[in-house]
Amino acid sequence: MSYLAVAVFWLLHWLPLPVLAVLGECLGELLFLFGRHRRHVVSVNLRLCFPELDDAARRRLARAHFRALGRSLLERGLVWWASKERLKKLIRFEGVEHLRALVDAGTPVMMLSPHFLGLDMGGARIAMEFDSVSVYARQNNPVFDRLLYHGRSRFGDQLLLSRQDGVRGTIKAMKAGRPFYYLPDMDYGRKDAIFVPFFGVPAATITGVSRLARLARAAVVPCVTRQLPGGRGYVVEFGAPWADFPTEDVEADTLRMNRWLESVVRTMPEQYYWVHRRFKTRPRGEPRLY
Numbered sequence: 001m002s003y004l005a006v007a008v009f010w011l012l013h014w015l016p017l018p019v020l021a022v023l024g025e026c027l028g029e030l031l032f033l034f035g036r037h038r039r040h041v042v043s044v045n046l047r048l049c050f051p052e053l054d055d056a057a058r059r060r061l062a063r064a065h066f067r068a069l070g071r072s073l074l075e076r077g078l079v080w081w082a083s084k085e086r087l088k089k090l091i092r093f094e095g096v097e098h099l100r101a102l103v104d105a106g107t108p109v110m111m112l113s114p115h116f117l118g119l120d121m122g123g124a125r126i127a128m129e130f131d132s133v134s135v136y137a138r139q140n141n142p143v144f145d146r147l148l149y150h151g152r153s154r155f156g157d158q159l160l161l162s163r164q165d166g167v168r169g170t171i172k173a174m175k176a177g178r179p180f181y182y183l184p185d186m187d188y189g190r191k192d193a194i195f196v197p198f199f200g201v202p203a204a205t206i207t208g209v210s211r212l213a214r215l216a217r218a219a220v221v222p223c224v225t226r227q228l229p230g231g232r233g234y235v236v237e238f239g240a241p242w243a244d245f246p247t248e249d250v251e252a253d254t255l256r257m258n259r260w261l262e263s264v265v266r267t268m269p270e271q272y273y274w275v276h277r278r279f280k281t282r283p284r285g286e287p288r289l290y
Contacts, residue, residue: 002143013077017090018231020078021071028070032063042066042274044290049199050269064270068227072117079124079151091125091225095238099179099221102241103130108174108218111238112209113225114185114261115273120151122225122236123181127155133173134181136160167212174216181223184208185261187280195283196255199262204281210246210253220245224264227271 012020032039042065046058053061078087102109111126113119126132136152139145152160159178161169174180187193187204195202213220222239246253265272279289 002141006143006147009074009077010081012074013081016231017075017078017233020074021231024071024074025067026070027074028067029063031070032066035066038275039066041277041290045274045276045278048201048279048289049265061269062274065272065274068117068270069275071227072120076120076151079120080147080154084128084155087121087124088128090233091121091236092233093125093236093238095240096129096236098238098240099130099223102219102221103177103179106177108177108216109179109241110174110209110213110216110218110220111179111181111223112220112257112260113181113183113223114264115183115276116225116227116264116268117271117273118225118227118234118236119183121227121234122223123152124155125234125236126179126181126223127152127158129156130179131157131159131177132181133159133161133170133178135163135170135183137163167208167215170212171216174212174218179221180212180218182209182212184257186276187278189281193281194251194254196251196258198258198278199265201279202283202286203258203279205254205258207250207254209257210250213246222260222264226268 012023039062042062043058046053046061050058050061078090099109099111113122123134134152136149139148149160152158159173170180184206188206190204192208193204193206196205197203198205209220212218219241221241224237226235226237228234245256277290282288
């Protein structure tokens with residue numbers, strides 16, 4: 001079945017992006033209707049993060065999220081097989097001069113890249129211009145594991161490290177001139193995490209942005225990939241490097257990251273990765289939320 005799915009992805013990637021986007025949104029509608037468990041996770045997340053919305057508005061947002069999710073799934077075939085020329089037409093940069101100036105100056109750089117649905121598209125486009133370092137999580141399915149690894153390494157000279165490699169290799173790579181494509185906004189449990197608010201809810205958040213920036217003396221550059229409507233492609237948005245970061249207060253630094261992320265999520269709430277159980281780890285004594 002895995003090979004059959006891969007064959008379907010390969011056939012679909014030849015379609016024009018507007019057509020592929022419509023098919024992806026249809027897939028998302030099916031996932032919304034039949035994905036009961038993930039629909040529940042999304043519902044809980046939206047209820048916690050957007051209490052100001054009524055039930056009908058949150059349900060509309062959940063459906064919009066699943067449509068965007070379906071698009072991101074089908075369009076992943078482009079990352080795996082589309083030519084560099086086609087991807088450059090579909091994925092454009094905004095503000096890349098912030099990143100390029102730091103790399104050219106030899107400054108270690110961390111690209112703060114939270115889990116929006118265009119994440120892999122952005123990573124592929126960045127790989128065409130910069131030899132970077134990122135953390136790769138091995139997948140249980142060996143067929144898709146090979147494809148995902150291929151998608152992240154097919155352009156340039158990319159260094160993919162596992163979470164088990166520790167931070168030493170990442171710091172060494174940043175100091176050697178490789179910008180770090182860092183995804184620090186998931187719930188990875190209590191290890192190396194503290195509880196800071198995310199949309200007002202205590203969330204177990206890893207402190208890696210503050211710690212790694214300090215150890216590598218790295219500049220932190222916000223990097224968000226936005227899925228454009230109507231199958232018009234994607235845009236990778238780079239912000240100016242954060243001033244006065246990191247500080248001596250790791251908790252304050254981590255809270256700053258979450259508050260910045262909240263502000264970006266509010267600009268495209270349907271595109272954040274709500275199917276993840278962001279609040280699964282609770283402070284001692286608090287009940288489970290999912």
